Amino acid sequence: MQRAYEVSPAAAELRPYFDSLAPDGFTQVGCATYGVVPCDGEVRAGWFMWALRDAVAQAGHYRSASEAQAFYTRLAEEIGAACDGARLDCLPPRVTMAPPFRLSFVGDTVRTFGRMLVFMATFDGVTVPRNPISCVVDDCGQLPYYVSFLDMVHTTLFVVPPGMAADFQRRSGEAIQWPFQARSAWVAGKLEAVTAGYRAVLPWLLTVAVLAYAGMGVTAILRRRVEPLFLVASLAALVVLVRAALLAYLDVVAIPSLNSLYLSPAYPALLVFTMAAVLGGIRQAWATRSGRADAASPRAAAESLVGD
Template sequence: MNTARESPLTALGSLRRHWWVWVAAALALAKLALLRAQPIYAIGNAIHDDQLFLKLARSIADGQWLGPYDNLTLAKGPVYPAFVALNHFLGLPLRFTEELVYIAACALAVRALRPLALAGWACLLVFATLLVNPLTYEGQEMTRILRQHLTVPFALLVCAALVGLALRRDRGFVARLPWALLFGLTLGLFWLTREEGIWILGMVAFLSALAFSPLAIGPARGRTLALLLSAVAAAAAPYLTVASLNERHYGWFGPSEFHARDFRDAYGALVRVRVGPQYPYIAVTREAREAIYSVSPAFAELRPFLEGKIGYDWADGTAFHREERQIAAGWFMWAFRDAVAAAGHYSSAREALAFYRRIADEVNRACDQGRIPARGPRSGFAPPWHPEHAAAIRHGVPLFLRGAFDFSGFEPNPPESIGTDDEVRIFRDITHDRISPAPRATYIELPAQRRLDAAKLDLLRWLGRNIGPWLTSLIVLAHLAAFVRFVQLVRARQFSWPFAFAVGAWAGGAGSSRSTSSSTRLRSRTSMPRPTRRRSRCCSSSPCWSPSMPRAPGMRRWRRPLGAPASSLPASRAQRGRPASA
């Protein structure tokens, strides 16, 4: 009877202890409600990005894996299309489901810190800081059908899993196993979502060493090995599944053709050639192509297309006349693939990759024999270095750093959609979501809903533009607290393993952030004729020295480059039907 009388008091005490959970849930619901004001920004002619993901998702939903094979079928990882297909099956609005995934990642990040026995306000601070990340409700790109809707939560989950594993180093095997599996699975999915996911490997290697090394000493060595093998198996499972399905349907065992050695070698061989004038943003100049035609019969098959309509459509029209057909490095890989398809070599994956191997072998042989001026052997898509790149990057660094904390130009309202009814129909059909008004498509005016959405967007705009100073203050306070803690440990001549792990997490995160921001700046400054309007993300290198503080969430640069009025910027790649590298 005493137990019965005490149970309500026990429940009330539990509610008081976990008050922050209810506040966090209320914040998550509020954000979901606000984001329903954001329709999808549909770009009907983005055949290499938004529309491609939707077509692949429709094929998956129809039970045909990625559909009929062509030059775009295996161009990008299938994880995001599979996610869109699953959401289509569930019948939920796509933006709603994408935000649910991010909220779940935020919650697991807080859960990973549980062994620290943080106060409720600290847990709420961690969750709220991640939740209100303006990256997740920016209107220009986060309302598009692009892969960052998964790469952001996957990256957060990878870090959370490693932190959760490290903080449970003194727990049993069963307590640590879920975190090891989560780490492996999310890392595997992340790798299959974007082709340039190598930026995360530095942080993963650093944190993995810190998370597993204390467990590899003494009698725990066997259990640590089992955890590592479990993580490896979880990471390999998505890769093997996708590669097996690709082999079954297309005759090639691999996740994406951008990972295929044949294609990477062929592109690298073309970039080797150094003939005629060298331009900062052109990896394979027209002069180089003309020289390659004479030494590679395989590449010569592409001449009618690269020097014809395909080359004209992809040519840079800002620094050159389009008739010159000088194709920027960021677009040449797509022009190259389109030309191979037009030449009839995409009947199967094996035939396409064999053709790329022929080009690689013929061009490399000519370069090695001195029949054509060339750089050293290359493979992959990194553009050749040009002296002008250094000045461009130096000019971009201050802008990038300023933009990392300047949200004054933040805008959550998506642009008008692009396309006719036929072009945007697939967006409505597969996403189960609204799209922003398209001038060339049918639009039904809903006045009451429009007024409500406008009020929600005003609130999101205010939040996005005013959160920068708060995040900056939080970062500064975290570093001050870390310094004070460091002084305390030095004076007491003590060693704190959680503090050491936090410092390691900061170092790993800082290294990955620098490589990410550097690669973003390098790509925009070396592969495009002008800095692209795609706003670069900054996975902040600000952290956490203190175990109670997470790394600051990713942030974006919102402004166009100084001195570049809107009228002087080239049309966006999306509006020209070109890939957004997303």
């Protein structure tokens, strides 16, 4: 950014933000993620786009969408002109924030993709929030905007947001057992039991599901008959694989992405695949057994002789 300030008046408008303590949250999480000790104050990887957005907002260019677009266009033109004039050492023009492709990304992405699938199958990293808070009017009435939020989403359980952390810590430290603390402990205990159950059962059930899915696939090819649940399982598997592949590439080229938060949209699809494949395999095995039994019945044998 220091070099950009010198060649771009638009970039120079962002200097007060980047020279202040405002982006410290982004720098600290970047240093913690990449193990930079002591932290060098740089905003790394994917966190830079969020810091840039905040800097532009602080500079007063987010009063409207058109104003923000105009500022980004001016910033790009000034930086581009500096690159063309050799005042900045730049890569070729691109329309993406992803780094230039390198062949080594392929192998790294494939390996990370495999780790993603194992991570999901074992429910690794799936944990119950440490400080869930059950909040209704009786014990969070002094924060009406949170009550309004809970009313909109029809729930009484959510994770403590940063803005409420101080109030949560103050009230949690009091000797009185507040209603939300009791409800949170009860809900968290139930969720931990459910999570432990998934973690114990899912790897084995998923193994059976993969075998059943393969069997349904072979049967579909040989008999030219597709089990409907095979199609359901295929669609669910596609959702899981695409999500894992995208995050594997993101993990390699940008930011660490092997975590349950980023993979969370794929977990329901993984469960759908598991159940559809297992049930489809059972249906297919039952149909095959019934067909063999019918073929071996005395009536079927008599009809075969009459036909001869």
